[in-house]
Amino acid sequence: MVNVIARSRLKSGCMEEYLRILKANVPTVLAEEGCLRYEPCLDVDADPAKGEYVTILESWESQAHLQAHLATKHMAAFRDAVAPLRKENNVLVVTPA
Numbered sequence: 001m002v003n004v005i006a007r008s009r010l011k012s013g014c015m016e017e018y019l020r021i022l023k024a025n026v027p028t029v030l031a032e033e034g035c036l037r038y039e040p041c042l043d044v045d046a047d048p049a050k051g052e053y054v055t056i057l058e059s060w061e062s063q064a065h066l067q068a069h070l071a072t073k074h075m076a077a078f079r080d081a082v083a084p085l086r087k088e089n090n091v092l093v094v095t096p097a
Contacts, residue, residue, distance in 0.1 A: 001036070002066050004058035005092045014085040018054060021085075025078050032072070034065025052087075066093070 010018050022040050029038040037059035060066040069075060 001096060002060050002063050003094050004056070004060070004066065005094070006056040006058065006089070008054050008082070008089045009087040010052050010054065010085055011087055012052070015052070018082055018085045021078065021081050022054065025074060028074050029069065032069055034061040035069065036061060
């Protein structure tokens, strides 16, 4: 199993649009073979007026499933759609010890 922590810092005023695009993609990702978890999260202590970070917690059966996910057309479309909304994006891929 592999886990992914994908954290995006958004441009000011882009949270609503980013979440709309992200949430529309969630069911498609969850239906992918090997997807165990794909959960958008917001910081607990975030200032709602700023709301600039979104974290996606993902779990995949294997690295191969994750790679297949990253190569899908819907993820390419997602990345293109949210690119103008992001300041930065960081991805950490880990496996249980």
